[in-house]
Amino acid sequence: MQKVFYEVNQFDQKCYEDFHLSEDLLMEQAAFSMCTFIQSKFSSHESVLIVAGSGNNGADGIALARMLYSSYDVRLYLPYDAKSPLGKLQLKRALALGIECSTYVSKCDVIVDCLFGSGLNKELDDISKTIIDKLNRLDAYKIACDIPSGINKKGQILSKAFIADTTITMGALKTSLFSDLAKDYVGEIKVSNLGIQRECYEGSTSVFLLDEKDMRLPLRTKKNAHKGSFGHACIVIGEKEGAGILCADACFSFGAGLVTTIREEKLSLPYHIMQKSKIPSNTTALALGMGLGKYDKDELKKILNLNIKKVIDADMFYEELLKEYLDEKLVLTPHPKEFVSLLKLTNLANISVKEVQNNRIHYALLFSKRYPKTTLLLKGANTLIVNDEHLLINTLGNVALSKGGSGDVLTGLILALLAQNYLPFEAAYVASLAHSIASNNYKKNNYSLSPQDLINEVKCI
Template sequence: MKKVFNEVSSLDKKCYEKYLLSEEILMEHAALSLKNEIEKKVKNHNSNILIVCGVGNNGADGITLSRLLQNRYKNIILYLPFGVKSNMAKIQLSRVNTLKIKQIDTIEDIKDIDLVVDCLFGSGLNKPLNNEAKKIIENLNSINAKKISCDIPSGINSEGYIYDIAFKADTTITMGALKISLFSDIAKEYIGKLKVGNLGISDELYEEKTNIYFLEKSDLQLPLRKEINSHKGTFGHACVVIGSKKGAGILASDAAFNFGAGLVTAMVHEEIQMPYYIMQSHNIPENTTAIAMGMGLGLYDKIEIRKILDLKIKKVIDADLFYDEIILDYLDENLVLTPHPKEFCALLKLIGIANIDVNDLQKNRIKYVKEFSNKYPKTTLLLKGANVLISQNQKIYINTFGTTSLSKGGSGDILSGLIVSLLAQGYSCKDSAINASLAHTLVAKKYRYNNYSLTPNDLIKGIKNI
């Protein structure tokens, strides 16, 4: 996993003061990172490359880039719609002017472009764009060309929110380290492939401590069976409480079994048709090691629900319970909560953190996840979305592998089954949430058919081969 920061200006300052690296050295390396990516993407040296630059140091990175690309491609074109203001932008522009790199005055002068590089606004954007800036970005988005953003697509503010419009990049090269603004759900639509540009110093020296982490594929730890002398009880007993929405419980039970739980029991009021390898019981079996509940609990009264929640067994909680005050008595270290945004809004209201709607939540998901984790540090939270956020003990882990394929009924039930399976096998609550989420999203990402056609059974099949 990689570290994520709220801002990196303090990390840049450390480079100046502790390692005696100048602002200019960092800028040269930022431009070099952009140049290296461009040379990978654009092999034809007869290509036309447009670099659009703002008034500050993000624009200065682009101006520097134009110098590094000089004579490597047919035309390097600079567009400075607002001029330059920062000292470094002025210095870099004076150097470029000695090379006679082509500069254009209006967006109408743009023709036959093969690559657009967005260096208008960096990650420090903190106010809405004016009409001229919005028009420029709109026109840039309409150009049929490859697109790269420097640091963050222009139009995304420092919290990952988009006021009106943003540059839609195929690739974003963020400078120095990952920033939290890159990981809002709405920003995901514009980031494209995300890479970190090195600024001339190792990550170990550049970075500091953080409580936010970006999950990678290599972080997935599957429950592979290494014990030779084992039996079904070795790998835990998962129990799924099935209520009125029987399909949800059946899917969760099947997913739990296929992800390695040695035994899976469905707790039911009356027997239902299920896969033959899923046991059924009217009570929680005594040897149960983890419980999944919450999906369609309409058949259970509050006494039954409390009786289950009182058991000192690890649990994954989903769906209906986020609307019930009962949950307030059980927010402890033995729980994994898996709400979608609407359910999380209901939970935030119940626990007294905020009374907001989904739109307000989506504007600043990480803020509210932090507030929840501050109030309930022992509880593991998994907030579903385009980017999955997992928190425990005031640390946040971001899973960006989610796809639109998962926007189908039953996908969340499969995730609950994967989590309870790992809990049953002895994973911690945090590790169960992280690894189940990674497996869930990576399977969907590998799905080879039309993205509208993914079914819960496809996820279960994929789990077997991941």
């Protein structure tokens, strides 16, 4: 896991005060990291257009121009005058070296966006919008300095934003890079150290970025075992039986020893999935909500009152009675529309899906602060998993998962881990990783992924 922060100004200040590193020195390191990246990827004498703003993000770009000058065809474009003290100093150095400033956006091999940094807190003016549009239309490799211009510190898009192939962010990862809205703009994210290693620069945080190496598969190491050793998972089947059956199959494929569907009417099931009309006494975990539809309220209360681990999904987020059980150790897996309903049921917020998507981390943490025992997995382009205000971000999923049934598979994976005695928070993030990695391992066209394809890939992780 990598640490993620809302902002890093306090760490810059620590460098100045505790490590005697000047602001100028940190800026030189930021520029050098971009220079090194360009040198590793592009041949000398290729053309590099650096678009620099008036503040310190622009100053990073001016310093970069100086470092690349003479080895590359450097074009430094300053649509605004350098206004910060360091910006003026860096421009003085660049001009002394003989760099001439360009007056327009020109065709090039590489674009480096240094217009605005992660502190952007105002709407873009018309000049900035026009520049960003022109840059986005150019056929060039695009690099963003710290964050693509047009994305604010909440990860929101301010009408326009630079579309980067790579973002080189300074010092540490920021939450603004991981909003769903930013995903189509940031490209590959790299962290530049600023003269000291990240371990020295960074402080404490409750937000982390998940990596593939955080996966903890339910591999079987004990030799003296039987099917009961790996839990008994149950799935309550509602009106739309397909959702529950997909969940059951995914659960079985991720290691649960026994999987039982709960329904009165006879189901057509794979041979390895059992069916009962009542929840067996040896059940170790239960899933409820997928394709549920209309279900007897008294029966739902009985199920929710059972002292077993539960993963709750889909239709249950529209049930008023759910809020009576949110102090239990549950895993909730809403998509944004279902999360809107959950926020309304709990009187935490009465907002739209758009408002949630504009500030996903805020609302996920708001829910977690009110219900610290509950694990929330908020689906999206970047999945958020939060428990007791500890937040994990999974960026590894891809658009192939945007198909009906993908969420039912995820619920089944979580259920399997709960049945095998994973803690709820761990079950949620490990299952989310497995779900994402499986989708990435799928080799056919990304529009063709089916739930069964996903389950098959899970078996091979």
